[in-house]
Amino acid sequence: MTTQAQTLHPTHTTADGKKLVTVIPGDGIGPEVVAATQRIIAATGAPLAWDEHPAGASVFKQGLPSGVPDETIQSILRTRVALKGPLETPVGYGEKSANVTLRKLFETYGNIRPVRELPGVPTPYSGRGIDLVVVRENVEDLYAGIEYMQTPGVAECLKLISRKGCEKIVRLAFEVARAEGRTKVHCATKSNIMKLTEGTMKHVFEEVAQEYPDIEAQHIIVDNCAHQLVKKPEQFQVIVTTNMNGDILSDLTSALIGGLGFAASSNIGRDVAIFEAVHGSAPKYAGKDTINPTAMILSGVQMLRYLGEFTAASLIENAILVTLASGIRTRDVQGDAGAVGTTAYTDAIISNLGKTAPNWQIRDYKPIQMPSVPTEIAFTKANERRVVGVDIFVESGEDAETLGPSLTALAAGTPLHLKLISNRGTRVYPPTGAITDCADHWRCRFLLNDEQHGDLDDATLIALLERVGKQHRWMHIEKLNEFDGAPGFTKDQGED
Ligand code: NAD
Numbered sequence: 001m002t003t004q005a006q007t008l009h010p011t012h013t014t015a016d017g018k019k020l021v022t023v024i025p026g027d028g029i030g031p032e033v034v035a036a037t038q039r040i041i042a043a044t045g046a047p048l049a050w051d052e053h054p055a056g057a058s059v060f061k062q063g064l065p066s067g068v069p070d071e072t073i074q075s076i077l078r079t080r081v082a083l084k085g086p087l088e089t090p091v092g093y094g095e096k097s098a099n100v101t102l103r104k105l106f107e108t109y110g111n112i113r114p115v116r117e118l119p120g121v122p123t124p125y126s127g128r129g130i131d132l133v134v135v136r137e138n139v140e141d142l143y144a145g146i147e148y149m150q151t152p153g154v155a156e157c158l159k160l161i162s163r164k165g166c167e168k169i170v171r172l173a174f175e176v177a178r179a180e181g182r183t184k185v186h187c188a189t190k191s192n193i194m195k196l197t198e199g200t201m202k203h204v205f206e207e208v209a210q211e212y213p214d215i216e217a218q219h220i221i222v223d224n225c226a227h228q229l230v231k232k233p234e235q236f237q238v239i240v241t242t243n244m245n246g247d248i249l250s251d252l253t254s255a256l257i258g259g260l261g262f263a264a265s266s267n268i269g270r271d272v273a274i275f276e277a278v279h280g281s282a283p284k285y286a287g288k289d290t291i292n293p294t295a296m297i298l299s300g301v302q303m304l305r306y307l308g309e310f311t312a313a314s315l316i317e318n319a320i321l322v323t324l325a326s327g328i329r330t331r332d333v334q335g336d337a338g339a340v341g342t343t344a345y346t347d348a349i350i351s352n353l354g355k356t357a358p359n360w361q362i363r364d365y366k367p368i369q370m371p372s373v374p375t376e377i378a379f380t381k382a383n384e385r386r387v388v389g390v391d392i393f394v395e396s397g398e399d400a401e402t403l404g405p406s407l408t409a410l411a412a413g414t415p416l417h418l419k420l421i422s423n424r425g426t427r428v429y430p431p432t433g434a435i436t437d438c439a440d441h442w443r444c445r446f447l448l449n450d451e452q453h454g455d456l457d458d459a460t461l462i463a464l465l466e467r468v469g470k471q472h473r474w475m476h477i478e479k480l481n482e483f484d485g486a487p488g489f490t491k492d493q494g495e496d
Contacts (some may be wrong), residue, residue: 001112003289004077004479007023011079011080011081011300012078012079012285013081013486014049017047017237017331018047018048018049019047019048019049019050019081019307019309020048020049020050020051020079020081021048021050021051021079021081021082021083021150021303021307022050022051022053022072022077022078022081022082022083023038023050023051023052023053023081023082023083023084023224023479024054024055024056024077024083024085024086024087024401025054025073025449026055026056026083026084026085026086026215026281027056027058027084027085027086027087027209027281027283028088028281028282028283028284028285028286029085029086029087029281029283029285029291030056030085030086030087030211030281031085031275031295032194032286032289032293032342032496033085033086033291033295033297033342034083034084034289034296035087036082036293036296036297036298036309036342036345036346037165037293037296037297037299037300037344038050038083039094039346040297040316040346040349040350040351040353041300041304041312041316041354042298043350044311044312044315044316044353045312046304046309046312046327047107047264047309048307048309049132050083051073051075051078051079051489052223053069053072053077054067054069054071054072054073055084055087055098055102056070056087056088056098056281057066057087057088057090057281059088059265059423060090060098060099060243060322061157064146064370065096066096066098066101066106067087067089067096067097067098067101068098068101068102068110068341069076070074071109073105074104076102076272076302077272079241079302080272080273080487081274081275081306081307081373082102082272082274082275083272083274083275083276083299083300083303084102084274084275084276084279084282085100085277085296086276086277086279086282086315087099087278088280088281088283096145099391100145102267103138103139103267103274106269106271106272106274107139107269107270107271107275107348108138108267108268108272108274109137109138109139109168109169109172109268109270110135110136110137110138110169110172110266110268110269111134111135111136111137111138111246111263111265111266112133112134112136112167112172112176112251112266112268112300112302113134113135113246113250113254113263113264113278114132114133114134114264114298115130115131115132115133115134115254115256115257115262115263116130116131116132116177116257117129117130117131117257117447118257118262118320118321118324119321119324119325119357120324120325120326120333121257121258121262121324121329121333122209122327122328123255123256123257123258125233125234125256128233128234128403129234129255130233130234130257130440131234131237131240131363132201132233132236132238132253133176133180133182133237133238133239134239134241134246134249134250134253135167135169135172135173135176135238135239135240135241135246135248135396136169136240136241136242136243136246136247136250137165137169137201137240137241137243137246137404138241138243138246138329139243139269140161140162140165140166140243141159141160141161141242141243142157142158142159142243143243143244143247144160145157146158146382147158148476149374150393150395150441150475150476151395151439151440151441151475153439153441154439154440154441155438156476157231159194159197160197161197161200161242162197162200163200163204163378163380164378166200166201166205167204167208167371168228168371169210169240170187170201170204170205170208170209170240171187171208171371172240172268172368172371173187173238173306174208174209174211174212174215174369175368175369175371175445176368177212177215177237177238178212178214178215178237178366178369179365179366179367179368179369179448180362180363180365180366182215182238182359182365183214183215183216183237184215184216184217184218184237185209185212185215185216185217185218185237185238185239185240185421186218186219186236186237186239186240187201187205187217187218187220187224187239187240187241188218188219188220188221188222188225188239188240188245188249188388189201189202189219189221189222189241189242189245190204190221190222190223190245191206191219191221192221195490196489196490197242198242200337201241201242202219203323205217205240206217206219208425210238210321212342216350222241222245222249222440224240225241225245225249226248226249226252226462229249229252229253229256229260230252230256230470233253233375234285235374243341246303250278251278252280258333258395259332259365260277260278260279260295261279261292261294261295261330261332261333261334262280262292262294262295262298263277263279263295264277264278264294264295264297264298264299264301264302265277265278265299265302265305266302266303268368268370270370270373273306275300275302275303275306276296277296277299278295279295288329289341289343290331290341290342290466291330291331291332291342292331292332292333292342292345292431293330293342293345294320294330295324297316297320297346297349298317298320299317300316301317303315304316305367305412306367306368309387310365311314313365313366314362315354316349316353318352318355318356318362318364319349319350319352319353319354320353320380320408321350321357321360321362322352322355322356322357323345323348323352323357324398325347325357325360326348326352328340328344328345328348330342330345338463341365344410378436382483382484383484384482384484384485385481385482385483385484386454386455386456386479386482387455387456387457387461387479387481387482388447388448388454388455388456388480388481388482388487389419389446389447389448389456390416390445390446390456390464390477390478390479390480391443391444391445391446391475391477391478391480392443392444392446392464392468392476392477393442393443393444393474393476393478394407394441394442394444394468394471394472394474394475395440395441395442395457395472395473395474395475396440396442396472396475397440399421399430399438399440400421400431400438401429401431402422403429403442403444403472404418404429405431405469406472407444407446407468407472408469408480409422409460410464410467410470410471411446411464411467412462414449414463414464414467415448415449415454415456415460416446416447416448416449416460416479417446417447417449418444418445418446419445419446419447419484420444420445420492421443421444422440422441422443422445422492423436423439423441423442423443424437426492427492428442438440442490443493444468444492445480446464447480454491457482459481461477465477
């Protein structure tokens, strides 16, 4: 992967010179917040045109399992930019989330979620100047959605983290920092426990940080990051992290500045960008002209900057600060007494375009230099590789003391021997004296007898599987690879 940056992908321009944007009104409160955003953008005079298409509940109900019709996909492929209202994931239809589908379809790998303290929105942190961005990896990790019931009682979810995916998101985080004049990036991982998956993100972060000597780089364990975010959030400027960590941390950060009504986001990739509020469709407030459209409007502000419309973006951001500072607030902040409705709040922002709030400044933004992403498959070659053994996962109601000798006997006379058995990651055979509450799911690790020089071939592996399968039910295998002399697998708790 090259280290060069490239400018944003060109967008579609209409015959009269306007930038065309796909707009998806969405479900529940979606149409209200999207319409408010469109009205405000129109009032700035920014040269945008809209191409409206559906997705979400109405589409699921017509029987399309993805929730995203082809007309919408084609529009986004044309415009490359979408403004999207929240989409409901209807319970009982068995579909995947249309939101996740959209993010994955267009490989929008970077989820950028900024939060900042706002005037007139009191929180326990008011006055401390919270102003940070969570840059969440958006397509990998546990959200690949690859899950199995390995036994009737034990479920598995694959956590897939690629080096290429980490390089993209980490570079994006540093580029966001540069574009926004920020001086520090934290990387939050759980690499102390998940040394290979979360560890890849940490290693890539430490490597890529060398390319950005102007920006301070610091790794932080994600649980400490959550703790620090509650204790001293103003210490953070940019936090880059894996998908699930980012999902949880960014909901936390939105609560620090007043809640979901103010949490904006963009999903950006090499080719397409989708802008949406963090919140959902809040169905009980749909059509009541009561909800807070700020999150969606600020997502629109991010979109304007992505499109190079910096003046319009600043006009709107300043007008929001002026409006909130003047005490005009929706029900989520104000409570019932004195709150304004969605329409009146939107009108107030429009009337405040061109004004700035005393003592409240916005950042000076430059275009984000998007990381260059090669189109070829990320095929990482190892100079040397060998298979040193195999983990065979067995479903059994027998205990470890029975299984261990049985599997040892089955491997006798083969080039492999049973090294150990673990239950959900804890070694149970040979016994350690640990008190383990076992499930019917056993990882049985077989290593080649000659561990220094061997390379396990498929015929030997299959012969062992056949032997094991005659007496036990196996449901999964994992080859134990060594790449360039380093083990490509972790040890169990209690394994030496
Ligand atoms: P939600 O965000 O819709 O609502 C949670 C609560 O937050 C609401 O009850 C409401 O009190 C408050 N809230 C949310 N947005 C607000 C706003 N703009 N102004 C004022 N208050 C607001 O989350 P949910 O109830 O868990 O989910 C409802 C539906 O939305 C589900 O179908 C879910 O799958 C979907 N959803 C979609 C997205 C998305 O499109 N990106 C995100 C989250 C949830």
